[in-house]
Each structure stands twice: as structure tokens, then as C-alpha cells.
Amino acid sequence: MREHRTGLVLVGVVSVVATILGVAQPLMMQRMIDAASSGAENPWVWWLVGVTLGEGVLRGAQSFVLQRTGEAFVGGLRRSLIARVLRLPMAAYSATPKGEWISRLGADTSQVRTIVTSGLFELVSAVLMFGAAVVLMVTLDPVLFSLTLGGVVLGGVGITFMGARMRRTSEVTQAEVARMTSAADRALSSVVLIRASAATEQQVELVTRYARRAEASGVRMARIQAWVQPVMSLCIQGAFLLVLAVGGLRVASGVLTVGELMAFIMYLFLLVMPVTQAMSAYTQIQLGLASYDRIRQVLHMPAERTGGSTDVVGPTEPEPAVVLEDVHFGYGDEPVLRGVSLTVPVGSRTAVVGPSGAGKSTVLALLEGFMDPDAGVVRSLGHDLRDVDLDSYRRHVAYVEQGAPALGGTLAGNLRLVRTDATDEDLRRVLGAVGLDGLIARQDAGLDLDLGDNGSVLSGGERQRLAWARVLLQDPQLLLFDEPTSSVDSATESLLGLALDEVSRGRTTVIVAHRLSTVVTADQIVVLENGRVLDVGTHTELVERCALYRTFAEHQLLV
Numbered sequence: 001m002r003e004h005r006t007g008l009v010l011v012g013v014v015s016v017v018a019t020i021l022g023v024a025q026p027l028m029m030q031r032m033i034d035a036a037s038s039g040a041e042n043p044w045v046w047w048l049v050g051v052t053l054g055e056g057v058l059r060g061a062q063s064f065v066l067q068r069t070g071e072a073f074v075g076g077l078r079r080s081l082i083a084r085v086l087r088l089p090m091a092a093y094s095a096t097p098k099g100e101w102i103s104r105l106g107a108d109t110s111q112v113r114t115i116v117t118s119g120l121f122e123l124v125s126a127v128l129m130f131g132a133a134v135v136l137m138v139t140l141d142p143v144l145f146s147l148t149l150g151g152v153v154l155g156g157v158g159i160t161f162m163g164a165r166m167r168r169t170s171e172v173t174q175a176e177v178a179r180m181t182s183a184a185d186r187a188l189s190s191v192v193l194i195r196a197s198a199a200t201e202q203q204v205e206l207v208t209r210y211a212r213r214a215e216a217s218g219v220r221m222a223r224i225q226a227w228v229q230p231v232m233s234l235c236i237q238g239a240f241l242l243v244l245a246v247g248g249l250r251v252a253s254g255v256l257t258v259g260e261l262m263a264f265i266m267y268l269f270l271l272v273m274p275v276t277q278a279m280s281a282y283t284q285i286q287l288g289l290a291s292y293d294r295i296r297q298v299l300h301m302p303a304e305r306t307g308g309s310t311d312v313v314g315p316t317e318p319e320p321a322v323v324l325e326d327v328h329f330g331y332g333d334e335p336v337l338r339g340v341s342l343t344v345p346v347g348s349r350t351a352v353v354g355p356s357g358a359g360k361s362t363v364l365a366l367l368e369g370f371m372d373p374d375a376g377v378v379r380s381l382g383h384d385l386r387d388v389d390l391d392s393y394r395r396h397v398a399y400v401e402q403g404a405p406a407l408g409g410t411l412a413g414n415l416r417l418v419r420t421d422a423t424d425e426d427l428r429r430v431l432g433a434v435g436l437d438g439l440i441a442r443q444d445a446g447l448d449l450d451l452g453d454n455g456s457v458l459s460g461g462e463r464q465r466l467a468w469a470r471v472l473l474q475d476p477q478l479l480l481f482d483e484p485t486s487s488v489d490s491a492t493e494s495l496l497g498l499a500l501d502e503v504s505r506g507r508t509t510v511i512v513a514h515r516l517s518t519v520v521t522a523d524q525i526v527v528l529e530n531g532r533v534l535d536v537g538t539h540t541e542l543v544e545r546c547a548l549y550r551t552f553a554e555h556q557l558l559v
């Protein structure tokens, strides 16, 4: 909020001046009526017109400055949120569904915006107007004022009580909306699987269940809000009727002039207006605060560590390129790696094989620095990964996930992910090297070809080759590759094998391998079983001495 101080101070100053002009009007009205009834000269008409116009102009300016400040505040919040959400440790993304992050960025930030734009605007005006009206009413007639006060106090107590309930209910509503967004997001991300499993109805039912819960929570909120309005009206109208009746008697008995009673009634309106304004502002602020809490939870989550003491500058070729020393790791309490040690010489190709769930992908994730080991040391490119600046390290490491997912967007955007300064010529060269020149000609879009959501317009093999093109562009020292388990036809397989040879030539490569053709050409093969290294050797050595490997090899791997 500190950086928005100038805007808020300006709003405060304009509000004070506008309020002075607002509360001056009944006094001028009183003078005008009393002067008219005594037949004296009456300049008050013009004063009244001028002051009313002046107040209008200032209220407009107040609204604009406040809205602008609100946008700046929420803009800043959104920027911080985006920066944090995209920098969380990898474990956070598996722990929380994507929709949760998205709903905080969308629905919650919009809700917070109302705190500043309407909530604060109304509250600032209301408090000022209320204070001024109270002072002038007490001066005009303390007896009539005490009647008014009763109604206002009753209303205030009611609002405070209901406001707290509203905030709690709003939190529930926002959480239900987030669950619905997550469920819809999950369903949309797996639409092919769902359609093919004839599970559309089931998913529609699931998402609508959350939508119904959000609706029910919204209705609970409407119920509370439905009480607010009548309670307030009753208090205010009661006070108004009482002022009219008692005020009339006091004019008849000569304690008050007609002008004074009129002025008092105008102040009563000025008092009522801020009270209803404050009521809606309070509601808005309670809803906004509930959202702000949800946003703060994310902002307080620790980001993935940045700025380790060592920058990886490369290309250096420390020998060996990768060393794991007695590495233990578990995602939760369950251990996944139980003392893995291995050494990867510079420029070599190491294949990691083993049964499903043995921890092969986890080894790659540790080498990417996605998680730190619970015990033991991961040294890569000459550094203990706990000490390095991860961004600088990852610039020298390419990681190709299973299925080689592409980013939505253009072909060029997908490639420039790893090198923003690459020229079009560079992009064409690497696409040519992996046999993807055909894509450039497709739909005459060239490098601007839209790859669809997650690269959905590409085939699996094309996505794989696009990943290779990215590796060539990045020119990393270390290549980590999680080979897809899905079987591809033999023509594609040999094409991919050639592309892999091309890309991995001269680079240290660690491959989680599922194909015999990949494994036999490896310089060393690490057999992983149940989080432990069972054996390390070449294909020929392992076939001779490792029963588990022999079984895999006989079944053409695909483990």
C-alpha cells in the first residue's frame, strides 16, 4: 500500500473538500429559507448552486483517482502473485491443483480490487460525511440528535455482526469456486481420455457438484445480505419518523426555526447516506479481505530457492559430469531413493533402467534441482546442486520430459523458450536438423505456426523432435531425457533414435530408457530397483551377470 500513498492522500484531500462542500449545503439552505421568510436580501441561492456543482466535480475526481489507485494496487498484487505462483518449488504443483492457483489470480484479485475501488471509496466518503453531519446535527438540536443516534447504533451493531458472518461465508464460496475451477481444468486437460472412456457424464456431474456447492454457499451469503437491508432500513426509517414528529412539535413550540428543522432533516439524509454506503462498503471489504487472505497464503509460500552462491558459467567440463553420493529421497514419508550412488563421465551416455516406480524419473528430477535430496549429495557439472544458482545451472542442462510436452503458442515461441535471442535462421537450422522443416511450410504460417493448447496439433513423434530441436538450440552440457514408454512404430523409433544420436553427440547424456536400441548403445547402464542401484555396466556385461536386466532385455525392455 505504501507505494500508493500519493494517490490515497490525494483522494483524502479531495474527499475532505468535497465533504465540506456537501455539509455546507444544508446550512446554506437554512440561511436561504430563514432569509426568504424574513424578506431580507438573499445571495444564498447562488452560493448553494455553486457549492453543489463544486461538490459534484470533486466527487468525480475522487472516484477517478481512487479507481486508478485501486487498479495500481491490484496490478501490483497480480504481479507478485504471478511471480510467486510460477516460482514455487515443484512439489507445490503436485500438492495443489492448477485451478486453485488460477482462481486466486482471477476471481480473488478481482474481489480484492473492490476493497479499494468501491469499498474504500465509500468508506472514506462515509466516515467524513458521517462525522461532519454528526457535529452539525448536535449543534442544531442535541435532543433530535439523540433520537437519531439510537437508530444508528442499533444498525451499526447489526452490520458488525453480519459482516463477520459474511466474511466467513465468502471464504467458503471462494474455496468452492476454486474447487470447481480445478475440477473443470482437470477435465479439460484430459478431455481426450474422458471422451474415450465414455466418462463425460461422470465428469459433468463432478464439476457441477462443485458448482452446486458454490451456488449453495452464494445463497447462504444472499440470505445474510437479505437481512442487512431491512434491518438497516427499519432503524433508519424509525429514526427519521421520530425526528419528523418530535421536530414538528419543537418548531410549533418555537424551540427550532423551520429552516433549522429543514437543515436537520437534510443532515439526517447526509447521515443515512453514509451509513448505507458504509454498510455496502463493509460488505465489499469483508468479501475482499476473505480473498486477500487466500492471496496472502500464496504470497507467504516459500519460492524455490534462488541465487545460490555459485553461478554455473560453463561450458566447463569437470570430470565426472555427474555424481550421486548415497542419495536418499522421498516425496513424503515413503522413501523412493534409498542410497543411490552413481558416476556419469563427461561426454558419455548413461541409461537408467529398472521396473516401473523404481525411482528413475526421480533421479532426473534431482539432477534438474527440482528437489533437494533428503540425505547424500548430488554433484552436477562440478557443483553440489544445493550451492548453485538453479537458473544459471539449468541454462546448461536440457531436460526432455516423457511425452515431450510443448507449450501452447507458436513454433518460434516454443523454441525461443531456451534462447530468447535466437534468430529465425537459428530456428530454421535446428528444425531442419531434426527433420521438422515440413512444419514451417504448414498453413503458410512459417515460424508463427500455432501449435494449439499444449502442442496438440503436433503428433507425438513431432513433439519429441520439437524437443530435440529445442535441445540443439540450447546447446546444453548435460542432457536429461525421460524416454516415452508408449510404443511408437519402428520407423518413428529409428527416426527418434537418429535424432537422439544427433542431439546427444558429444554431450553428457542421462536417459531413463525404455527401448533396447537406446540402451545397447549406452556407455553404461544403471539398473535401478526399488530405489537402489542393483548393478552398473555395459549391455554385454549386464546380460551376463544381472538377472533382472537379462529379463528386461529379453522382453525388449519397455520397463
Ligand SMILES: Nc1ncnc2c1ncn2[C@@H]1O[C@H](COP(=O)(O)OP(=O)(O)OP(=O)(O)O)[C@@H](O)[C@H]1O
Residues within 6 Å of the ligand: 094, 331, 332, 336, 354, 355, 356, 357, 358, 359, 360, 361, 362, 363, 512, 559
Ligand atoms: N510428485 C510425486 N509425489 C509423490 N510421489 C511421487 C511423485 N512422483 C513420483 N512419486 C512416486 O515415487 C516413486 C518413484 O517414481 P518415479 O517416477 O521416479 O519412478 P520411475 O522409475 O520413473 O517409474 P516409471 O518407469 O513408471 O516412470 C513412485 O512410487 C511414484 O508413485
